[in-house]
Amino acid sequence: MESTYTLAGVMGWPVRHSRSPVIHGHWIREHGLKGDYVLLPVQPSHLHEALRGLQALGFAGCNLTIPHKVAALSMVDRVDPLAARIGAINTLVVKDGQLLGFNTDAEGYVQSLREAQPGWRADTGPHAGPVAVLGAGGAARAVLAVLGEQGAPEIRICNRSLDKAQALAAEFGAHYRGTRWLALPWDQRDAALEGCSQLVNTTSLGMTGQDALTLRLDALPRTALVCDVIYTPLETPLLAAARTRPGGQHVTVNGLGMLLYQARAAFQHWFGVLPEVTPALRRAVEATL
Template identity: 50%
Template sequence: MTILAGVIGDPIGHSRSPRLHGHWLRRYGIDGQYVPLHVRPADLEATLRLLPRIGFAGINVTLPHKEAVFALADTVTDRARSVEAANTLSFRDGGIHADNTDGIGFIASLRQGAPGWPADRPAVVLGAGGAARGIVAALLDAGVPHVRIANRTAARAEALAARFPAAEAIAWDATPAALADCGLLVNTTSLGMAGQPPLEIALDDLAPEAVVTDIVYAPLVTDLLARAAARGNPTVDGLGMLLHQAAPGFAAWFGATPEVDDALRRAVLG
């Protein structure tokens, strides 16, 4: 019997997840299908109730639904509960089980793309949505001493920072000055994504050894990454996080633990 899974978002056309899971399905010879589903916020709950009834084993969740699906889940993992956001849902035992693999995917990508990154310095995170929640928690778990969170809507940054003793909210326009002693700059916003406004953050005060990473992967090299690389900073694109965060969901739905390797990266880039 064909196993069904997919990814939901609004928009969803940019997602590389179908290529990613399609590669793994072919590689491991699994009878499965993974499909993109454009779901608007008003239709989210009805969609989540429908999918298991038509045979879906689970779904990935992208913008803007990560916080909303957490609230609709019947059971949640500790790492999803710690940030009140989810990116991976499994439908089993008549309920919705929510997990958040953003953080572990981000750290795995960072360690692979920038081994030896200065984790003993503060980090600056741009954005305060569902992905930012998982990333802030993962950075602190990895030993980063302090995380500064900047968001265009200040209240959201303040709410996220309040969840962690070692995090603080900073004003959006204070970001350039906050980079002076940091070892990592992370963009979790949609700014810089194809079809979205650019991310206009000055990097003049960033130390040359500080790593710059962007969870946007369409385009693969965002303007932020290009500007950072031009001044000599190490950079990590957003594709690695996508690849690593996908593995737990694939294992849960399709019953095989997949490998994240160069062949997968080439397949997803197409």
């Protein structure tokens, strides 16, 4: 049977820097599918019109990136419960004339952890303990949802704007009641690492072109996983410091896995195939970083 043509893309502003066309284009070719994945530069003031035009333009759906992930929540016909809890949509599916909103960033984060630590769970095993999360923006929301879903015993959110950390602790705490949610001021970030089984940087500090993240790892147990959602550079100064810490190195996880696995889950929504994250795909994406 001849396969049908499928069109998808990524909507953002700006969106030129997105690596998603490389990832989805790789899978379209690998699976011999008929389809395209294109860049959709859409200004915030045009988001509603652009979303309503997707069906007429023949799109199976699209990814949403900065700055549309939160605004789209009120513009779609149905929101998946996990996306509603995260408070952001990164994947849209056009189905029977309706726009359905999903969030695959959380799936991306959990799969990236399990790639580094097979069988990772937040509630049992060697990584069941308090988790320190630096940042309270969009990326933090997906990470917090994973940790909440997984039943992490305690989550310490540390953010430059304390009010945002407090708001997230209250919002997620109302849903994930088995977890102890704490909001801490930014100047307590070194002390917040005490006894943690995982540290996650979700701020943009350490990204190419941004200021470095200043953090002392002394209080962090050596068994803790150290994660950074940033993927440019692949090894941030935080991950480099954790990987080479004198007296015992941490297992580190960079943001590339989260990027690739969120894309994998989105691809399945549109193309009906669950593709693999292969070394060849990683090389193709890394060549663009």
